Amino acid sequence: MTTTMTCAEAVARTIVAHGVNTIYGLPGVQNDWFFNALFDLGEAVRVVHTRHEQGAAYMALGAAMATGRPSLYSVVPGPGFLNTTAALSTAYGANAPVFCLTGQIASKAIGRGLGLLHEIPDQLGILKSLTKWADRVATPGEGASKVALAFREMLAGRQRPVGIEIPPDILETKGVFAPAAPLGPKPEPPLDEAALEQAVTLLANAKRPLIFVGGGALEAADAVRRLAERLQAPVVSYRMGRGVLDDRHPLGLNYPAGHRLWRYCDVVLAIGTRLQTPLALWGVDDRLKVIRIDIDPTEPARFRAPALALIGDAPAVLRRLEAALASHPEAVSRKDEIAAVKAQVAREMAVLEPQLAYLRAIRDVLPENGIFVDELTQVGYTSRIAFPVYRPRAFLSSSYQGTLGSGFPTALGAKDARPDVPVVSISGDGGFMFNVQELATCVRHRIPLAVVVFNDSAYGNVRRMQEENYGNRVIASDLLNPNFVRLAESFGIKGVRAEKPDALRRALESAFSANEPILIEVPCGVMPSPWPFIQLPKVRG
Helix, strand or coil, X not given: CCEEEEHHHHHHHHHHHCCCCEEEECCCHHHHHHHHHHHHCHHXXXXXXXXXXXXXXXXXXXXXXXXXXXXXXXXXXXXXXXXXXXXXXXXXHCCCCEEEEEECCCHHHCCCCCCCCCCCCCHHHHHHHCCCEEEECCCHHHHHHHHHHHHHHHHCCCCCCEEEEECHHHHHCEEEECCCCCCCCCCXXXXXXXXXXXXXXXXXXXXXXXXXXXXXXXXXXXXXXXXXXXXXXXXECCCCCCCCCCCCCCCEECHHHHHHHHCCCCEEEEECCCCHHHHHHHCCCCCCEEEXXXXXXCCCCCCCCCCEEEECCHHHHHHHHHHHHCCCCCCCCCHHHHHHHHHHHHHHHCCCCCHHHHHHHHHHHCCCCCEEECXXXXXXXXXXXXXXXCCCCCEECCHXXXXXXXXXXXXXXXXXXXXXXXXXXXXXXXXXXXXXXXXXXXXXXCCCCEEXXXXXXXXXXXXXXXXXXXXCCCCCCECCCXXXXXXXXXXXXXXXXXCCHXXXXXXXXXXXXHCCCEEEEEECCCCCCCHHHCCCCCCCC
């Protein structure tokens, strides 16, 4: 229904009409009219305000990754927007549906270089470079429709962040406006039937197939499991695809075990994954046939053209594959072979202590549906190959962006969006301090997150490289830290120091039982390098 309202009100109501009931952000002079509109919506929308724009964007990222649904943040232009770009680039790399709604300077001043508050050159150009789609609202009447278009673009095909900037004079303009309803989805291109038939033939005749899964397979877990069992194809995941197949399943493999089988496999089915590391580093040859399933038609041939590419949404394509394979006999069990590989790799990885002991302590008390958020720390690197994950969206990572400092605020957003499940964030002392101020957000908005900080008083991975790769030229990698327990208490959060894995286990048990936020400091020294199990050598080709 059309009625007299500001453009900001039409935009806010359109956002709510698209199912968004929480907005992360910070108000300021250029987006005050938008926040006024949010206030007037009352209980229809929550505003979670953070202590830094970076925190708001990371919280939106965590909410999107934990739920698979769109999440939105709003900040002022210029430095406010620039503060969010690390999180926005992480959302791009992680294929997360994050909506950046940023302010602008007055519309008539854009591009003139007048030196107005928060003015930067070509903000929209920067926004476009970090998103799948971005635009400016140039007239008040198009505010609602462009927001609806942004949502459709964000969710069509390969999901990635989008952005809109709106000048303050546009936001405040009144007119006869109406919120825009969600647009219908874009039609998907038809599946290549000839490629499907060839894929069925390759898979049905494969003797040693392998399946690799990434973030594009998160919504296809059941179909992946059924296909893997039919083909007796081990399923390999690393970061974004963790949990697509329960790690307890006999066919579930970590990256080092997948590397062992890569040498001998004849057909690889890559589902919703860039497959960058195996293709670029493990080696390929003419005997290896790669089949790619990807919703993005530009992705399959990026590193090396596959034998076949099936372009489409993973669940839909897998349903077609499953139906076509039903007329072929199921493969002979490879249970003993795969179990032997898994056991051998586990024995070799046993040197990664105390990382493994700390990960076991967390896994012991984190429920099956609990969420684990990794970071760029020695325990975090190890978790990518050693932390058991049982369900999709239960292991959140920064993908190839590797954004130091992302873990804690991303986990904060995940817990805010999923209050029904426990969430654990692990960080190093270096990365945690990037967003330490968001402890205040944790308390202000009553978000009972468990934060684990492994404290070695260094940027540990940087120091390791300086020592091992650069002749012990150790520089700018040592850190002076606060007393983390007292720091937590100063924010009103329980602080605990856990010297051993058992103490970490007990602290987490207590926090989950009380459903309260907690910061657990784990003092640690130099840990064994996990990189020999991650940066694996070429084995074929």
